[in-house]
Amino acid sequence: MEVLRITTSGSVDDGKSTLIGRLLYDTHSIPQDKMEALHAASKRKGLDFTDLSLLTDGLVAEREQGITIDVAHIYFSTPTRKYIIADTPGHIEYTRNMVTGASTAQVSLILIDARKGIVEQTYRHFFIASLLRIPHLVICVNKMDLVEYSEARFNQIVEDFQLLLTSAGYKAPSIKFIPISSLYGENVAARSSKIAWYQGDSLLEYLEQITFDHADNEHPARFPVQSVIRPRTEAFHDFRGFAGKVASGHFNVGDEIISLPSQQKSRIKTIEKFDTQLSTAAARESVVITLEDEIDTSRGSMLSKAENPPALLKEISAQVCWMDQQKLVPGKTYLLQHGINRVKAKVQLIQHVIDVTSNKVLEDKKELGLNDIGKITLKMAQPIFADPYAANPANGAFILVDEFSNATVAVGFVE
Numbered sequence: 001m002e003v004l005r006i007t008t009s010g011s012v013d014d015g016k017s018t019l020i021g022r023l024l025y026d027t028h029s030i031p032q033d034k035m036e037a038l039h040a041a042s043k044r045k046g047l048d049f050t051d052l053s054l055l056t057d058g059l060v061a062e063r064e065q066g067i068t069i070d071v072a073h074i075y076f077s078t079p080t081r082k083y084i085i086a087d088t089p090g091h092i093e094y095t096r097n098m099v100t101g102a103s104t105a106q107v108s109l110i111l112i113d114a115r116k117g118i119v120e121q122t123y124r125h126f127f128i129a130s131l132l133r134i135p136h137l138v139i140c141v142n143k144m145d146l147v148e149y150s151e152a153r154f155n156q157i158v159e160d161f162q163l164l165l166t167s168a169g170y171k172a173p174s175i176k177f178i179p180i181s182s183l184y185g186e187n188v189a190a191r192s193s194k195i196a197w198y199q200g201d202s203l204l205e206y207l208e209q210i211t212f213d214h215a216d217n218e219h220p221a222r223f224p225v226q227s228v229i230r231p232r233t234e235a236f237h238d239f240r241g242f243a244g245k246v247a248s249g250h251f252n253v254g255d256e257i258i259s260l261p262s263q264q265k266s267r268i269k270t271i272e273k274f275d276t277q278l279s280t281a282a283a284r285e286s287v288v289i290t291l292e293d294e295i296d297t298s299r300g301s302m303l304s305k306a307e308n309p310p311a312l313l314k315e316i317s318a319q320v321c322w323m324d325q326q327k328l329v330p331g332k333t334y335l336l337q338h339g340i341n342r343v344k345a346k347v348q349l350i351q352h353v354i355d356v357t358s359n360k361v362l363e364d365k366k367e368l369g370l371n372d373i374g375k376i377t378l379k380m381a382q383p384i385f386a387d388p389y390a391a392n393p394a395n396g397a398f399i400l401v402d403e404f405s406n407a408t409v410a411v412g413f414v415e
Contacts, residue, residue, distance in 0.1 A: 002081040004210065007102040007134070009088050009125035010111030015142045019111065019182035020074055020087055021052025023204065026189035029076035030055070049183075080208045098128055099321045099411055103397075106212050107136040109203075114147045114179075118160050120357050126164060127356040131319060131373070131413065133393060136174040136210055140203060144195065145181040151197045154179045167359060174210075178203050217283050219392040221249030222310065222385075223303040224339045229288055241272065241288040242297060247339070248394040249305070250282040251289065256306040260385045262296035265306055283394065300341050302385045310395060312383040317351065317415040319389075321373050324402070324409035328368040328376070334409065335401040338384045345400070349377040368410075375415070389413035 008016045024030050030038075034055070042051040055074070072087040088101035102108060108129040112122060129137060139161055147153045158177045165175070179187060179195050180203060186192035189204040201209065229241040251257070255268045271278040272288045281287045289303065297303070304310060322328050328347060336345035353365040353374035368374050389396030400410040 003084060004081055004107060004207065004212075005084050005086070005105045006107045006109055006207070007086045007088055007098075007105035008109045008111065009098055009102070009121075009128070010142075011113065011116070011119050011121035014111040014113045015053075015182045016087055016109075016111055017053035017055070018051075019109075019140065019142065019180070019188065019203075020085055021055040022182045022185050022188045023085075024055060024074065024076050025052055026185060026204070027076055027078055078204075078208065083207070098125065099132070102128060102132055102134065103411070105132070105134050107138060107207070107210065108134040109138050109140055111140050111142045112157055112161075114141050114143045114150075114153055114157065117157050118164065122161075123164065123357040123359075127354070127359065127373070128321075131321075133390065135212065137176070138203070138206065139175065139177045140182075141177065141179045142182055144179045144186065145184055149179070149181075149186075149194050154198075176200075176206055178206065217248075217250055219248035219283070219394060220308045220310070220387060221251055221255075221305045222247040222387075222392070222395045223251060223281075223289065224341075225297060225299055225301045225303065226340060227299050228297070239290070240294070241290045242301075242303065243286075243288045245286045246281050246283050248283050248392055250280055251303075251305070252280050253278075257291070257303045258306045258309050259295055259297040260302045260304070260309060261312060261383060262301070264293075264295040264297075266291040266293040266295050268292075302339075304385075310385045310387050313380070313386055313414075314383045315348070315377065315379045316384075316386065317375060317377050318398070318412040319373065319375055319415065320368070320400070320410045320412040322368040322370060322410050324407065325370055326409075327370075328410070330366070333403070335403050336378065336380060336384070336398055337401055338386055338398040339395070341384060342401070343384060344381040344403075345378045346380075347376055348379050351375040351377060376412075378412075386414045388415055390415075 008020060010016050038050050038054055041054050074085045074087060076083050086101035086105060088098045110125050112118060141154050141157050179198050182188060187195055187202045189202060191202050223246050224244050225242045226244040229243050231239050251268060253268050253271055256265060257268060258265050269290045269292045271281045330347050330349055333344060333346045335342050350366050350368060353362045353368060353372055355362055356373060387395045396414045398412045399408050402409050
């Protein structure tokens with residue numbers, strides 16, 4: 001069964017957690033004991049209804065403040081497919097949480113309060129979705145009950161968001177606008193008679209219909225070698241296989257490959273998965289590849305098809321989201337983790353910082369603070385085998401790690 005990965009985002013109190021709770025409730029994904037606990041917790045808060053947002057606000061601080069702080073992953077399923085939802089926080093100070101929560105999503109649900117319309121955080125969430133190149137955007141205009149289900153108000157918000165799309169120059173493959181009321185379940189799992197002027201699908205109906213080809217299969221073939229398999233048995237004394245997970249593209253038996261960094265070539269002899277011989281290995285498959293020749297390949301090497309290898313890069317330009325309290329300034333050294341390889345990297349230049357609320361480039365700002373997004377130049381002590389993120393997301397992202405505290409300080413995207 002297919003798994004659809006979704007990230008939710010929106011400004012504070014736009015109803016993200018309530019929407020997710022409503023989806024779980026309407027798909028009968030909440031156990032009876034959990035429902036009883038929700039009823040009791042809602043009564044303790046003095047509410048005369050069941051607060052479904054409590055399903056995802058698991059931290060004590062979240063329940064006390066009525067906001068989302070951490071990224072919560074919620075799982076549910078329908079007869080059609082399985083879903084994984086990352087409920088990300090809406091506060092500006094938790095931008096780093098939004099980025100990590102959205103990093104594997106195929107769908108971005110951006111909630112907009114029908115009363116407030118597009119606000120600063122809407123720009124930020126949209127920018128992150130475009131930065132990560134999430135293929136499907138669903139704009140949920142929530143709390144329609146508080147504007148008396150006004151068609152005119154919905155149309156105004158759609159028009160405003162279309163202007164945002166034009167100004168950003170981002171063309172998402174799929175964009176859908178849906179008016180909803182998550183508190184009362186209007187247009188969430190089923191179409192609502194209270195929004196009769198809206199002729200489209202409800203949110204769940206639309207999610208059920210989303211089709212996505214596994215784009216990683218169409219990207220250049222990349223196979224980071226996790227380990228070298230050399231069994232110490234008489235039957236397999238001369239066996240030498242390379243174990244790993246296909247990051248993108250696909251490999252076939254007989255393909256001519258090149259191994260980086262040695263740049264030696266060979267052909268694929270076999271592709272093995274447990275005790276099964278495969279003819280093809282596609283993206284996200286964990287396999288063992290054997291080659292016709294003995295070439296210099298070890299853990300940390302990368303196999304790719306000979307006609308389209310990645311570049312060996314010792315200097316890169318990259319968009320980064322800064323996640324550390326200490327500011328990023330030129331001259332600092334970090335550990336750059338790309339796939340399974342970790343190399344030293346020095347910040348050569350901060351090219352600019354982006355004001356995500358206006359999509360303006362601030363070229364005079366030469367440092368990155370917590371939650372800032374900008375473009376930097378990095379020089380590595382050893383080359384990495386990377387693709388531009390826009391061309392191959394599976395091989396174009398990295399993280400920066402503080403070499404003293406071992407804390408992740410940034411996530412980056414190769415340009």
